[in-house]
Amino acid sequence: MEAYPIRPHHGLCLAFFRGKGYSEEFVENMTRMQKALEANAAVCLTEKTDGICAACPNNQDGVCATAKKVARYDREVLRHCGLHAGDTLPFRELEARVRETILLPGKREEICGDCQWSGLCR
Numbered sequence: 001m002e003a004y005p006i007r008p009h010h011g012l013c014l015a016f017f018r019g020k021g022y023s024e025e026f027v028e029n030m031t032r033m034q035k036a037l038e039a040n041a042a043v044c045l046t047e048k049t050d051g052i053c054a055a056c057p058n059n060q061d062g063v064c065a066t067a068k069k070v071a072r073y074d075r076e077v078l079r080h081c082g083l084h085a086g087d088t089l090p091f092r093e094l095e096a097r098v099r100e101t102i103l104l105p106g107k108r109e110e111i112c113g114d115c116q117w118s119g120l121c122r
């Protein structure tokens with residue numbers, strides 16, 4: 001099974017993504033990625049830019065324009081979920097860990113409450 005490289009914090013973004021984002025191209029790509037991942041693809045957790053970043057206007061030659069901030073989101077998601085960069089797992093498992101360790105206990109805003117999209121993720 002092909003494993004998609006995915007930034008850990010994108011497990012949060014994907015839980016709330018409903019067709020809004022940085023640009024039309026970004027939204028189209030994210031919609032495709034969400035569909036592919038929800039078909040229960042495997043993901044390989046990466047702290048570098050991934051297939052979602054690929055169509056993002058903040059992706060500057062493979063580095064996120066807000067690299068420091070998203071690195072913090074990634075670290076916090078890994079820590080809560082008990083996962084590590086380089087782990088490969090079914091997307092549904094990442095989704096379940098994000099739900100159980102972050103969303104249900106109400107910790108999402110502690111992690112990424114300073115994201116510009118935070119208001120959409122309720």
Ligand code: SF4
Pocket residue numbers: 007049050052053056057058059063064065066070
């Ligand atoms: S803002 Fe940064 S981490 Fe988020 S999709 Fe864009 S390049 Fe990737």
